[in-house]
Amino acid sequence: MPIEIKFNAQGQSLGLRLSRSFAPTLKEDPTEAEVISHKLLIRAGFIRKLSAGIYSLLPFGLRSLRKLERIIRQEMDRAGALELLLPTVQPGELWKESGRWKYYGKELLRFHDRHNRDYIIGPTHEEVITDLARREIHSWRDLPMNLYQIQTKFRDEIRPRFGLMRGREFIMKDAYSFDADEAGAEQSYRAMYEAYNLIFQNCGLKFAVVEADSGAIGGSSSHEFMVLAKTGEDNLIFCDCGFAANQEKAELKDYATLAPEEMNQALEKIYTPNCHHVPELAALLDIPTGRIIKTLAFNAAGNPLLTLIPGDRKINLTKLKNACNGAEPRLLTPEETEKITGAPLGFIGPIKTKLRVLADLGVKRLDGGVIGAGEADWHYRHARPDRDFKVNQWLDLAIAENGDPCPRCGQPLSTQRGIEVGHIFKLGAKYSHALGALYSRADGLEAPLIMGCYGIGLGRTLAAAVEQNHDHNGIIWPLPLAPYEAAVLPLQVQNKNMTSAAETLFQELLNARVETVLDDRDERPGLKFKDADLIGYPFRITISEKSLALGQVELKRRNTQEITMLPLTSAAAVITQLRNETGITA
Numbered sequence: 001m002p003i004e005i006k007f008n009a010q011g012q013s014l015g016l017r018l019s020r021s022f023a024p025t026l027k028e029d030p031t032e033a034e035v036i037s038h039k040l041l042i043r044a045g046f047i048r049k050l051s052a053g054i055y056s057l058l059p060f061g062l063r064s065l066r067k068l069e070r071i072i073r074q075e076m077d078r079a080g081a082l083e084l085l086l087p088t089v090q091p092g093e094l095w096k097e098s099g100r101w102k103y104y105g106k107e108l109l110r111f112h113d114r115h116n117r118d119y120i121i122g123p124t125h126e127e128v129i130t131d132l133a134r135r136e137i138h139s140w141r142d143l144p145m146n147l148y149q150i151q152t153k154f155r156d157e158i159r160p161r162f163g164l165m166r167g168r169e170f171i172m173k174d175a176y177s178f179d180a181d182e183a184g185a186e187q188s189y190r191a192m193y194e195a196y197n198l199i200f201q202n203c204g205l206k207f208a209v210v211e212a213d214s215g216a217i218g219g220s221s222s223h224e225f226m227v228l229a230k231t232g233e234d235n236l237i238f239c240d241c242g243f244a245a246n247q248e249k250a251e252l253k254d255y256a257t258l259a260p261e262e263m264n265q266a267l268e269k270i271y272t273p274n275c276h277h278v279p280e281l282a283a284l285l286d287i288p289t290g291r292i293i294k295t296l297a298f299n300a301a302g303n304p305l306l307t308l309i310p311g312d313r314k315i316n317l318t319k320l321k322n323a324c325n326g327a328e329p330r331l332l333t334p335e336e337t338e339k340i341t342g343a344p345l346g347f348i349g350p351i352k353t354k355l356r357v358l359a360d361l362g363v364k365r366l367d368g369g370v371i372g373a374g375e376a377d378w379h380y381r382h383a384r385p386d387r388d389f390k391v392n393q394w395l396d397l398a399i400a401e402n403g404d405p406c407p408r409c410g411q412p413l414s415t416q417r418g419i420e421v422g423h424i425f426k427l428g429a430k431y432s433h434a435l436g437a438l439y440s441r442a443d444g445l446e447a448p449l450i451m452g453c454y455g456i457g458l459g460r461t462l463a464a465a466v467e468q469n470h471d472h473n474g475i476i477w478p479l480p481l482a483p484y485e486a487a488v489l490p491l492q493v494q495n496k497n498m499t500s501a502a503e504t505l506f507q508e509l510l511n512a513r514v515e516t517v518l519d520d521r522d523e524r525p526g527l528k529f530k531d532a533d534l535i536g537y538p539f540r541i542t543i544s545e546k547s548l549a550l551g552q553v554e555l556k557r558r559n560t561q562e563i564t565m566l567p568l569t570s571a572a573a574v575i576t577q578l579r580n581e582t583g584i585t586a
């Protein structure tokens, strides 16, 4: 039966016969894949690896990507942003002007052209867009302006893993706003904040927005959009009051410690042979781990230092880095620790040390505990700050944990894992200063353009959608991102009546603009079911000899696993209605 072809908003055909498709599915997990989205996107025939961190999108993968692009474009355009397309290859000169030629490191893929001029493959486009702005934006009348593109980028990651989650070549939506002043830049930022919320809502994803830098006065100048998934690489902290932050950066105020020790107990040296670790020491002394003051030795920009923290807490390296004026702290090796402190790891301590001591405020509240004696096999008990050892700086150094008090309202925090898919950021005049992007104000004076930048990783968003929505059988696409919304499965293609019923239903669904595949392959029913579950079509419609005899089809929803029998004659209408209730239409 000839099928009348219909097209969606991207000009793509709404329907596909699987006998004519290119969606090579695999029975087994590919060996190189470590994360679920990587395994499932390969197995379901969405992507194939070409080289380390470089993937081909097969037709189903590209269809999902195009749907995501459409969702992004709609909200960007609604917010007043204008789409353009900048080159992938950029002259090295621009990066020398901005200073990033020197600082970007090996992630920047550099090469020479035939005239021996420096070029790079763009990992990001601040330089190129600022160059365009300095040439073309001259007056306050041109502002505000927000320009965006959806484009392939390249970052030469040292260990690209996890498929689309962290490739070397990847597709990004990046936007750059230009404003006359800070107030305008704030408005542009808020508009993108709202647009991003709508984008991830329209994708049908569960997500959270977290402040990307903690403790910023007068509101954060950077937010991360996180798809929530148990397998996410970021730990997030939430409170019912609306506070949300990355655990790496979440500030922490007055979390609970053990009660202070009795005031009058004298410092006492105790023999603790071979007790290198907090749990062993706590067991030997029969005390809670929270009574031990853990000492760690770091090196930050060539300066060794000691940190103190209660034994039941973990140190937050981002907070330590901030305390070291941005120098990356590196934990000393056991050999370095012994050389610099004179004691083996596990026995070092702040008493009589010459090193700078940074202590978590929890140690102050604890006010007395067990601490390394600074010599092998010995500790002190009842050690109290100020009386027995000196602290150069008290600060918040601990990682916020489940149940700790919210820094805003004091209620207990909860934790969840997430995957960063979007990031919005105020750039200020950083690039307009460096590249001289100035405009004339209404009073005739010249001023630098105030910029913001706004990114979404598209491949990463698709991977995150899979991490959030899957089961042991395969992907469970949220309807807006599914390559096709429905699959019609006639189980015996030699049966002419069955084939004809399936093709009629296929045509009815296409007429109703439901994106549908017809599994007309001459394959076992088991394989058709397995592929449908693996690929993750939201609606699976099966026609068997038994159902056909009753004039019915079986509808299975991929997300709820719910099965219903529908009359063949009204099946298309019911499925169309269910689709329209859930999502975006073609």
Ligand SMILES: [Zn+2]
Residues within 6 Å of the ligand: 239, 240, 241, 242, 243, 406, 407, 408, 409, 410, 411
């Ligand atoms: Zn709160």
